[in-house]
Amino acid sequence: MYKILKGKKGVIGETLTWTVATVIIVVLCVLFILAAILIRGTKKFDFDIGINFHEGLVDKDISIAKSFSGFLMTENNYQDLETDIDLCLYEDFFNKVYKEDGKTFSWQLIKGGDSCPKDFSYKQGTFFDVSYKLNNKEIITLKREKDT
Amino acid sequence: MGLMKINKRGYQLLSAYWFVILAIIAGAIISGALLFYSNVADVRGSEADILSGKIIDCVIKGGIVNQEFVDGNFDILQECKINFEEGLPEFADEEQYYIQLKILNFDTGVEIRKQEIGRIDFEQKCLDQELKGKIEKTFPQCKRKSVYSIDSQGSKYLIKVLTAVRKTEKNV
Numbered sequence: 200m201y202k203i204l205k206g207k208k209g210v211i212g213e214t215l216t217w218t219v220a221t222v223i224i225v226v227l228c229v230l231f232i233l234a235a236i237l238i239r240g241t242k243k244f245d246f247d248i249g250i251n252f253h254e255g256l257v258d259k260d261i262s263i264a265k266s267f268s269g270f271l272m273t274e275n276n277y278q279d280l281e282t283d284i285d286l287c288l289y290e291d292f293f294n295k296v297y298k299e300d301g302k303t304f305s306w307q308l309i310k311g312g313d314s315c316p317k318d319f320s321y322k323q324g325t326f327f328d329v330s331y332k333l334n335n336k337e338i339i340t341l342k343r344e345k346d347t
Numbered sequence: 348m349g350l351m352k353i354n355k356r357g358y359q360l361l362s363a364y365w366f367v368i369l370a371i372i373a374g375a376i377i378s379g380a381l382l383f384y385s386n387v388a389d390v391r392g393s394e395a396d397i398l399s400g401k402i403i404d405c406v407i408k409g410g411i412v413n414q415e416f417v418d419g420n421f422d423i424l425q426e427c428k429i430n431f432e433e434g435l436p437e438f439a440d441e442e443q444y445y446i447q448l449k450i451l452n453f454d455t456g457v458e459i460r461k462q463e464i465g466r467i468d469f470e471q472k473c474l475d476q477e478l479k480g481k482i483e484k485t486f487p488q489c490k491r492k493s494v495y496s497i498d499s500q501g502s503k504y505l506i507k508v509l510t511a512v513r514k515t516e517k518n519v
Binding site: 217221224225227228229231232234235236238239261262265266268269270271272273292296297299300 | 364368371372374375376378379380382383384386399400403404407409410411491492493494495496497501503505508
């Protein structure tokens, strides 16, 4: 169990080993503290704020979901809920509502293309997804708000 | 087990060394954890965002805006189940929230009605930050949202919501 040290050379060797080990331990500790300082600045909170849709799905931006529901109601003239809707009008509508908020809209990946869907129709009680790109980066899926 | 000649002084030194190393490592772990968890997270922007979302969800259902809200006969705090009471002694004397709602005619842009709840002086502080394009940590944090809706008669509205949350002492 015990190592018997005979002579100065053995003592010097052991001391050197632990001197180097000490330096490594101190450096690692400093790195650990620096990492803690760096990471603490990146604390971020991202809440999925939104509205509950059918099947428990949640849209991130409730105001967009509500506006989209209002748009569908308007285009359907509120009474005739089986009329086809021209979703190409939605881009102009969106840009008018959100101009001051700095949100921009463009169609994205709908039926393999990047333009508005021409053959889209909406019927009461049906749900659908429409994907679009917000501020040229975030792809959001629109869902019709559940009738309440 | 033969007879061993041990340098006792050397082992005493080594024991002291181990305690020093132990203290360094423990100190680093404790300081790292303290540094990380002592950082205050500012959640006021998210709180303002949640508040505006809650109001929008409350006044608009299925794309149709509540008619009583449009007419001004709608108690937002009661109907939307919003409670501004903080229950903390440091906030007992002054309100920490502000809500501003504007109902505009969607086609003409004319303001139909404006409603304010809470600290009305927060609006100017929100405007100041927007003009500077910079968030002032000691100011209330604000969130603006616009939403389109129609009423049961088919009239089109643009509803603008501004919410502000102060609570600086708890978040900065």
